[in-house]
Amino acid sequence: MIEVQNVSKSYHSKKETTHVLKDITFSVPKGEIVGLLGSNGAGKTTLIKILCNLIESDTGSISINQQSVNHKNKKALRYVSSVLEGNRNIYWRLTIKENVEYFLGIRGFSKKEIAERLNHILMKFELYEKRDKLVKNLSRGMQQKVAIVIALMADTEVVILDEPTLGLDVVSNQIILEFLLEIVKEKDKTIIISSHDMNLIEKLCDRVFIISDGKLITDSSVDELLDLFKVVSYHFYFEHALEERQKVALLAYSDMIELQSSDQREFMKVTMSHNQDIYNIMDLLKQLHIEIASIEKEQVNFEQVFLKIVRGTKHAII
């Protein structure tokens, strides 16, 4: 559905040239939900703006549903609706209902078609009661919900969401996540979501692109990424404070072992790649006459995976 080939983009000022996107290539098949991750300034919004034909790339080509995206060809954009970063996607001086009517109207939906779907969809997303309120008087979360509802009601094959939960509180964040989860379940849309919210990406996306310094450094499924960094840590708490000789012996045993403390409670952190390592550790503790009080398991989460990739502790996957 989306083909991006060798796309590069630079900005030039009198003083310097900034290479924002460097030879980006990827494709997204129909029905796939892709998360676009990257640190601040990595180039995500620039890529999204190029996909939406708001700015042009310097080199490379993009096609959506086999239509080339460029300033001469507006056809591709028929297949795309988007919610861009920030809160200016809808008109603040219009009501929710007027916004929906306006944006769907310019997409060619008839008044009858809009009226048929409007109440149903507003009710579904708990916006019906507020349909005649001016958007400027809605909360930030609700404004974002309206923008996403409009993008989805346009019923295009491709939906592009840039930071859909940016700046939202925990409750609004959860509402948007549940709303998007409901949409992605249907699996008939191809969606690209840029976000810093790892929970959102982990829950919604099939695949993840990580952009770092303008380059696409990772193109992998969420599960593959979690598997790749499947390092399990255990925290061992002991009945008695460790003696000095025991500490020395533990630290000398392996790099897997670290001695740490939290809330003034000392514990031994063991990071292992193989589950059987835990039995060797148990034997070691027995030999050293160290009595275990409890063991807690710590699993790597998606946020840690992202940090490891971007900080380069693991080499690029593609």
Ligand SMILES: Nc1ncnc2c1ncn2[C@@H]1O[C@H](COP(=O)(O)OP(=O)(O)OP(=O)(O)O)[C@@H](O)[C@H]1O
């Ligand atoms: N119009 C512009 N002129 C010059 N430089 C620009 C312009 N737009 C973006 N940039 C630069 O391009 C780089 C990438 O910006 P972009 O907004 O794409 O990053 P991002 O990954 O979306 O970041 P964030 O997560 O902070 O939104 C940044 O260094 C930014 O300063």
